[in-house]
Amino acid sequence: MSDPRSxxxxxxxxxxxxxxxxxxxxxxxxxxxxxxxxxxxxELVSHIEKTxxxxxxxxxxxxxxxxxxxxxxxxxxxxxEEKGWVMVDG
Amino acid sequence: xxxxxxxxxxxxxGSGTVKAPGNxxxxxxxxxxxxxxxxxxxxxxxxxxxxxxxxxxxxxxxxSAVTATLATQALGKERVLVLLMPERHSSPExxxxxxxxxxxxxxxxxxxxxxxxxxxxxxxxxxxxxxHQVIPEFGSGWSSKLVTSGVAAGRPYPVFSVIARxxxxxxxxxxxxxxxxxxxxxATNFKQRTRKMFEYYHADRLNYAxxxxxxxxxxxxxxxxxxxxxxxxxxxxxxxxxTQVYQLAEYLDVPEEIRKxxxxxxxxxxxxxxxxxxxxxxxxxxxxxxxxxxxGLEARVVAEAARLxxxxxxxxxxxxxxxxxxxxxxxxxxxxxxxL
Numbered sequence: 001m002s003d004p005r006s007x008x009x010x011x012x013x014x015x016x017x018x019x020x021x022x023x024x025x026x027x028x029x030x031x032x033x034x035x036x037x038x039x040x041x042x043e044l045v046s047h048i049e050k051t052x053x054x055x056x057x058x059x060x061x062x063x064x065x066x067x068x069x070x071x072x073x074x075x076x077x078x079x080x081e082e083k084g085w086v087m088v089d090g
Numbered sequence: 091x092x093x094x095x096x097x098x099x100x101x102x103x104g105s106g107t108v109k110a111p112g113n114x115x116x117x118x119x120x121x122x123x124x125x126x127x128x129x130x131x132x133x134x135x136x137x138x139x140x141x142x143x144x145x146x147x148x149x150x151x152x153x154s155a156v157t158a159t160l161a162t163q164a165l166g167k168e169r170v171l172v173l174l175m176p177e178r179h180s181s182p183e184x185x186x187x188x189x190x191x192x193x194x195x196x197x198x199x200x201x202x203x204x205x206x207x208x209x210x211x212x213x214x215x216x217x218x219x220x221x222h223q224v225i226p227e228f229g230s231g232w233s234s235k236l237v238t239s240g241v242a243a244g245r246p247y248p249v250f251s252v253i254a255r256x257x258x259x260x261x262x263x264x265x266x267x268x269x270x271x272x273x274x275x276x277a278t279n280f281k282q283r284t285r286k287m288f289e290y291y292h293a294d295r296l297n298y299a300x301x302x303x304x305x306x307x308x309x310x311x312x313x314x315x316x317x318x319x320x321x322x323x324x325x326x327x328x329x330x331x332x333t334q335v336y337q338l339a340e341y342l343d344v345p346e347e348i349r350k351x352x353x354x355x356x357x358x359x360x361x362x363x364x365x366x367x368x369x370x371x372x373x374x375x376x377x378x379x380x381x382x383x384x385x386g387l388e389a390r391v392v393a394e395a396a397r398l399x400x401x402x403x404x405x406x407x408x409x410x411x412x413x414x415x416x417x418x419x420x421x422x423x424x425x426x427x428x429x430l
Contacts, residue, residue, distance in 0.1 A: 042271060
């Protein structure tokens with residue numbers, strides 16, 4: 001199984017870009033780059049909740065947590081740490 | 091550019107106008123504007139659309155009332171057909187106000203209750219099943235609506251929730267997962283598309299055109315259903331901010347009950363303001379923000395007029411850009427690989 005960063009990146013590339021990721025970097029803003037719109041954010045949240053078994057609270061729906069690959073990975077790591085889980089690469 | 095705004099009325103339909111020095115103002119000359127629209131209506135019907143009149147779906151709101159009145163003044167009452175299209179969830183007030191508009195104008199009126207069509211399409215069943223996923227108790231006797239807490243709550247991302255009221259008056263609010271949100275929207279869009287189907291049926295049989303009724307806020311921000319209320323042959327007030335529509339409504343003597351009625355979507359079984367579902371702010375503030383953005387005004391100037399902070403205005407402007415981007419496809423004709 002791939003590492004969480006790869007999983008999240010794969011989801012974004014496949015779900016929103018139909019596999020044509022171009023040169024999207026891990027710190028590229030989803031909103032600024034036009035990669036994800038408001039409905040897309042809901043899809044991303046749903047994916048995170050189902051994949052990692054976490055609940056994204058309303059107040060956590062912010063660009064700081066969700067507007068790039070790096071932001072999502074960091075957010076998911078924090079949420080899993082709150083649950084006492086650790087993300088394992090590889 | 092520094093402009094002073096005066097007499098900004100908030101939360102009172104019909105009173106929110108903005109005055110500014112020079113040419114920058116939401117105030118318009120209603121007489122001139124009505125003449126301009128009337129001339130345009132006659133010209134496009136005669137030379138571009140080649141239709142003999144217009145069909146207007148009237149909802150009891152100010153936009154459709156103004157559109158129907160403008161059409162009647164421009165074309166004569168014998169060339170306007172007003173359609174009333176209630177369904178099970180429509181408020182009784184909607185039908186009463188719609189009839190009032192038609193009676194005042196003296197135009198022909200056809201009432202098409204779309205409940206049966208929506209039943210056949212499975213709308214009520216689909217909608218109830220969708221809400222049931224997040225509120226298992228939801229069922230017969232309950233009412234509900236979709237709401238968003240977006241930019242007004244300082245959120246760059248909207249949070250969509252359903253509010254449901256039980257027969258005993260108890261209200262429940264649940265945030266919607268994406269698939270339930272999309273199902274509710276998709277099912278509800280049956281209403282706008284069914285209404286448009288009837289508008290075109292009557293337009294076809296009369297050789298008329300269909301008049302759409304969006305104001306500038308709705309048109310600009312994509313607050314319409316593609317192939318539903320977004321479909322029309324002409325949109326006579328799409329260039330007017332909502333506050334300007336109210337100015338025309340007053341000039342045209344649209345019934346006061348309609349001018350004083352807060353804008354609603356009249357789409358859900360619970361009363362739902364447009365600001366609850368889509369805009370996130372009352373239209374007076376949205377008008378000011380959109381106007382300021384379109385005119386290149388400074389955020390602090392708009393903030394003062396709209397009674398917001400400059401940071402909130404910036405957030406609204408960012409939301410305007412997001413909605414423009416997110417709803418751009420609603421305005422598009424089908425895309426082709428290359429121009430034919």
